């Protein structure tokens with residue numbers, strides 16, 4: 001694809017440079033904008049296959065995952081159970097497993113298969129190599 | 136700490152429409168968001184009440200609904216506060232219930248049928264339920280309150296999560312605590328504080344502990360058990376004065392004694408919260424007076440839980456509260472408009488200060504011809520008694536041993552016939568009698584008091600297809616309150632399934648996502664030449680589907696099988712292995728450099744100290760594995776830290792070979808029979824970093840005094856003199872404690888190295904995923920292991936040696952590798968970009 005038309009605002013991912021001290025914002029950040037504001041948070045290559053990486057989309061922390069089947073998923077970055085870093089979790093085509101206490105959450109609706117509160121899932125797609133998350 | 140328990144993340148609020156006149160549903164308002172109030176809402180919703188009612192719940196506390204019973208383990212540091220949330224704010228929103236958390240109800244205008252809130256709000260109702268519970272009673276003592284009526288700082292009641300948090304926080308800076316009250320709450324508080332290292336005095340106004348539940352003799356035995364924990368108990372004495380002006384400094388007892396303290400917990404009983412009812416003109420005696428339908432003297436106002444007084448009784452336990460909720464939900468929703476509550480027979484089973492206690496009915500004989508049987512073993516802390524009247528059990532007290540509680544509860548609830556030999560009520564005279572106990576229990580006898588689950592409910596769940604104890608607990612909620620009935624639930628499930636607990640084929644799989652036991656899986660991997668996790672899924676998993684929970688186990692297996700020829704995939708690894716450090720509760724990591732055999736040098740220590748300072752490491756700690764842990768490190772700092780340390784990884788994060796603990800051995804110790812330190816270092820050098828089905832921890836000691844705990848290690852080596860070494864395997868001192876089995880006595884350190892390698896390789900090839908040696912050795916059997924490893928009965932020893940050698944050769948220090956060049960983009964990027972880490976406390 002050439003010269004992609006980006007319908008999204010520019011990346012806003014502070015604090016993610018290696019080693020920089022994080023800023024003082026509480027989990028998971030201020031209230032999101034009303035609906036469907038799209039943000040390009042980074043390049044697809046920044047998320048290795050099967051893994052997750054965290055970004056900031058318009059002041060909201062999101063964890064973006066690229067599954068081995070190529071699909072993209074985005075969720076809130078902190079686990080509703082005890083604030084675990086979901087981007088460090090493990091994935092398959094059905095679920096995301098939090099690294100701290102191994103609660104699993106379904107991609108389809110964010111519901112927990114282990115009885116915890118659900119996670120928020122955000123619409124995400126690729127546009128010209130950019131990851132675009134709507135929050 | 137001000138976080139809202141079970142709250143929604145900051146900034147997220149749910150939208151609520153104002154009173155909508157077009158809504159035909161009537162208005163149900165609940166005052167009090169505790170265990171009774173929230174349970175009522177659940178019961179109403181379960182009966183389809185969401186279509187009938189617009190439900191509003193007022194809660195004085197800002198939190199969601201939490202399990203108050205579990206505050207004791209939270210105070211003791213045994214449970215995390217997040218784990219006691221029953222209904223989070225989200226739950227209310229998801230169920231269309233309007234939660235007004237943090238709003239106190241001041242008064243009800245029963246004429247206008249409105250509720251007046253502390254925030255000035257006026258909320259109309261059609262049906263109103265009071266579920267305001269109780270508050271801690273603070274007896275009048277000079278100095279306990281300040282001028283403005285607030286408690287002197289350092290004085291706490293024990294009722295809410297906020298009080299519990301404040302006490303927990305105080306344990307960090309306080310040294311001495313006085314707990315007033317020797318009932319359930321006081322004892323639990325005392326034990327919890329004692330566990331945090333405080334010196335604790337317990338002051339009780341009555342002549343024996345738990346006087347409401349126990350007789351004097353049982354109370355005396357409990358006292359001994361409590362004292363043996365290191366808690367000083369003062370009985371039959373009142374505290375009259377609290378000392379201190381800015382902060383509590385001590386209490387003065389009636390007999391003039393003074394007890395110094397910087398923390399005072401008052402657990403001297405509770406009083407029902409009746410102020411709202413009184414102000415609203417409802418009939419109140421000890422509690423809010425209700426009839427058999429939980430209705431107050433106003434036909435549209437009800438009361439349930441600890442604030443209600445029914446037929447003269449006010450209960451202080453959760454089970455009656457939940458029975459109230461059920462009956463009232465039946466009445467309100469019309470599911471059973473004639474439902475009635477007739478009182479609760481409270482049989483309680485508790486664990487108090489670590490001691491099991493069960494009581495029901497009376498504690499002592501009341502009439503001349505009452506039979507009274509007592510078994511008392513003060514030394515063991517056991518005291519059992521029953522009271523029988525006219526061949527019927529009217530009371531029982533079990534302290535320290537509650538094995539017979541199910542049987543007695545049944546006899547008590549049902550007036551069931553009692554054995555001629557009365558002693559059989561209290562002890563099993565023959566083997567197997569306990570099973571009979573479960574079999575004999577009638578279907579409707581209650582097993583889980585907290586959630587009102589009967590034996591019949593449990594059997595029903597088993598019949599309905601629940602194949603495991605966990606599944607039954609999920610389906611019935613049995614065991615999900617205080618948890619004290621779990622072992623009984625398990626017994627009943629096993630009995631109900633009658634041996635054929637649906638044999639779960641998945642139980643034999645190495646990992647859940649590939650339906651093969653380990654030997655079959657290994658064969659298939661070799662046959663198809665599968666060298667990566669994704670290749671295994673594609674070839675062997677049903678539908679070629681990957682499975683997140685299987686990835687870590689497969690990665691470990693493939694590394695073991697292929698060594699350097701393994702094709703790594705980062706997403707196949709658990710986060711710890713991805714970044715070579717152990718993840719912590721706040722998303723930071725811990726760094727444990729290798730320190731072979733626990734031996735270090737001044738230069739190494741200096742380097743560690745410098746690194747700790749440079750990266751502002753929140754805690755530096757000597758581990759139980761004889762090395763140094765740098766805790767609370769940001770992920771993005773890891774590579775630079777390793778670089779600065781210049782030491783290899785200690786692999787404290789992997790399912791892998793961990794440490795070899797050693798003692799000072801023959802070079803220094805006057806008892807040393809062999810150079811244990813050097814042998815430990817040699818073992819660690821040889822086996823460093825090799826992965827396995829679970830952790831492998833070793834130790835070498837210079838004599839059987841066992842100072843480095845070799846008898847309880849996966850492999851433990853003991854010098855026994857004349858150049859001989861004993862090799863023990865399958866020991867453990869973690870969640871399981873097991874002394875290792877003596878595999879062989881050998882004549883040289885070289886033979887120890889060879890035999891250890893052989894054993895570890897046999898374990899790596901044959902153990903199930905996450906099966907430690909303490910399970911593996913007894914499963915396979917020591918005899919079999921001996922004949923395979925020592926006599927080569929299967930002719931595989933040479934192969935084991937060669938395979939282990941391949942793994943040893945494949946070792947590389949991961950800190951040296953990934954430190955320079957990330958294995959994947961963003962390998963060390965923070966996963967919570969807007970959170971300031973570390974959040975763990977800095978020491």
Ligand code: SRM
Pocket residue numbers: 717718719720725727756757758759760761762763764766787793794796830832866867868869870871907
């Ligand atoms: C750091 C250390 C505690 C300390 O401060 O001393 C420690 C810390 C942890 N242990 Fe341990 N264990 C530590 C020595 C031990 C020991 C003592 C020993 O090694 O001699 C044992 C008993 C011996 C044994 O394992 O048999 C021990 C038995 C456990 C267990 C229970 C294993 C079992 O099956 O019985 C677990 C849980 C598990 O593995 O699932 C565990 C799990 C953990 C974890 C990794 C929990 C986790 O998964 O996050 C802890 C990491 C805390 C953190 O945030 O970094 N830790 N743990 C010790 C590190 C030793 C080292 O230098 O490597």
Ligand SMILES: Cc1cc2nc3c(=O)[nH]c(=O)nc-3n(C[C@H](O)[C@H](O)[C@H](O)COP(=O)(O)OP(=O)(O)OC[C@H]3O[C@@H](n4cnc5c(N)ncnc54)[C@H](O)[C@@H]3O)c2cc1C
Pocket residue numbers: 166167168169170171172193194195196203204205206207238239240241266267268269293294295320408411439440441442450451452453454456485617
């Ligand atoms: C540490 C501890 C351990 C316990 N252990 C056990 C045990 O092992 N077994 C057992 O059976 N029981 C135990 N209990 C007792 C059990 O917790 C109570 O019986 C149960 O919580 C009663 O439920 P409730 O809803 O009536 O009262 P609560 O749970 O106290 O709920 C009442 C709620 O109403 C709120 N409220 C009060 N007034 C107002 C108002 N005017 N406006 C708005 N909100 C108001 C309060 O803030 C509170 O949140 C224990 C209690 C404690 C504190």
Ligand code: SF4
Pocket residue numbers: none
């Ligand atoms: S370090 Fe070990 S013993 Fe301590 S809390 Fe963690 S797992 Fe439990």
Ligand code: FES
Pocket residue numbers: 079080081082083084085098099100101102103
């Ligand atoms: S924090 Fe995610 S499972 Fe506990």
